[in-house]
Amino acid sequence: MEQHLSLLCCETDVAATKSQRAIADPVLLNDNRVLTNLLATEDKYLPHTCYFNCVQTDIQPYMRKMVTEWMAEVCSEHRMEEEVFPLSVNYLDRFLCIKDIKRTRLQLLGAGCMFLASKLKETTPISGEQLVIYTDSSITLEDLTDMESLILHLLKWDLSAIVANDFLDHILHRMPFNTYEVAIIKKHAQTVAALCATDCKFMQTPPSMIACSAIATGLKNLRVHSLQDLCNLHMITGIDMDLIRSCMEQVDQTVRICVAEFTKPDHHTTTKHETQKQEQPTTPTDVREINIMTVDSSNQPSLPPVY
Secondary structure, three states, X not given: OOXXXXXXXXXXXXXXXXXXXXXXXXXXXXXXXXXXXXHHHHHHHOOOOOHHHHOOOOOOHHHHHHHHHHHHHHHHHOOOOOOHHHHXXXXXXXXXXXXXXXXHHHHHHXXXXXXXXXXXXXXXXXXXXXXXXXXXXXXXXXXXXXHHHHHHHHOOOOOOOOOOHHHHHHHHHOOOOOHHHHHHHHHHHHHHXXXXXXXXXXXXXOHHHHHHHHHHHHHHHOOOXXXXXXXXXXXXXXXXXXXXXXXXXXXXXXXXXXHHHHOOHHHOOOOOOHHHOOOOOOOOOOHHHOOOOOOOOOOOOOOOOOO
16 A cells, blocks of 8 residues: 655644743752852942943933833833843943933934844844834944944943843742742742833843842732731841842832833723733833733833933
């Protein structure tokens, strides 16, 4: 009997249907030296000054907020890894501590910072052409690559900065929560940390303190916060409880302001991407991801002017 061989391939493109997430490495999480090194190194990557007062002559705090919010929306819309947004904001702040630029080039700087952070953290980084589109073609690809080179030069190619997200797994691994609780708390903390990145008052706050405050704020919003949580955070990181509590109050204020903005009537719209978010890695910049914030806001990247 003649046999027929089928050339039909029944394999599915897993990468195209579902994002694959690497599991946490227990060796790294259980080794206290990793957390110790993060704590010892984090200050190296903090902006060394409040550049609005002594470096920048044309950039104001509200301009930074507008551009960082635009960056957050681009990262979220493009489904970038969670670390891309805070890392790109770190590049932006460190750059602005060194070089004075005009307000008309601030969005270009933000795009260049995202371009570099995406290359460092993503398996498939965002293309320059896509970033040009996100700026409504207000920049050219040549502008973007020139800015990329300038950022690398001024930051001396030191791009592996430490951000608040780097501490979350290590801290939560040492907290008395189960796997499900850790996942929920981490999601809340990522959202809160992303909101803090858009507020210039946290520019010079150590990432570990922001991480602790974001975790504590998440626990508070989930109605499970207690004094013991602050004790645990203090024991894990060595940060004074009063400092964590003080930072937590500032973080809580930032969250409330953001909620107030997103509860305005003009923010009640829904995007076509809403049903696709569950299985994809996304920058957690949407305040809807915090349980107490039942807000339905647009996730399309706006293109704010920097004037």
